[in-house]
Amino acid sequence: MNARPAIAPIANAWDSFRGVAHIGHIANRRDYEEATRVADELLEMGAIREAHPSHSLFMTICDLIAAYDQRHHAMPEVRGVQVLRFLMEQHDLKQNQLPEIGRQSVVSEILAGKRNLTVEHIKNLARRFGISPAAFF
Known part of the structure; x- marks a missing residue:
């Protein structure tokens, strides 16, 4: 050398x-x-x-x-709403079954992209599903 x-x-x-x-x-x-x-x-x-x-x-x-x-093997970027949809599908949940976010109308607005998940929503969802809050960012 x-x-x-x-x-x-x-x-x-x-x-x-x-x-x-x-x-x-x-x-x-x-x-x-x-x-x-x-x-x-x-x-x-x-x-x-x-x-x-x-x-x-x-x-x-x-x-x-x-x-x-x-x-x-780059992973596509995933948004918090996509994580929420995935969790709802995996746990067979409807919009009115997410008290961690609030009323069904709030969940609907988040899923439609009219509202963002708040820090409080993310903390509550992470606790419920036993995942890191980072999954939503």
């Missing part, structure tokens, strides 16, 4: 690491599968805990996996 003196130790260590771990930039499906295999093993070892000695490695691999997923 033809690296500058200050970078040479890092580059050499990186080459050694890649040779052992087979982890680095995820360019294809095979790289992705290897990265997820290593991440799963680290997860089983408890590396998700911040105090674990391999936590930083685990988080770095997760970041690489997330970047690959974003490039190759």
Whole structure:
């Protein structure tokens, strides 16, 4: 490797690491599968805990996996109203069965896009359905 003196130790260590771990930039499906295999093993070892000695490695691999997923399997943006519709469908709910929002007319206006979900609505819905309020943002 033809690296500058200050970078040479890092580059050499990186080459050694890649040779052992087979982890680095995820360019294809095979790289992705290897990265997820290593991440799963680290997860089983408890590396998700911040105090674990391999936590930083685990988080770095997760970041690489997330970047690959974003490039190759990007999820469409979902609005809060779409989440609400999905939850209503999954729980077979009608507009008048959401006291967390208020009257049926308020729910109707929200679903029609005439009104927005408020912070209070979101907190109440998240509590009812056991999901993160972030799902609505």
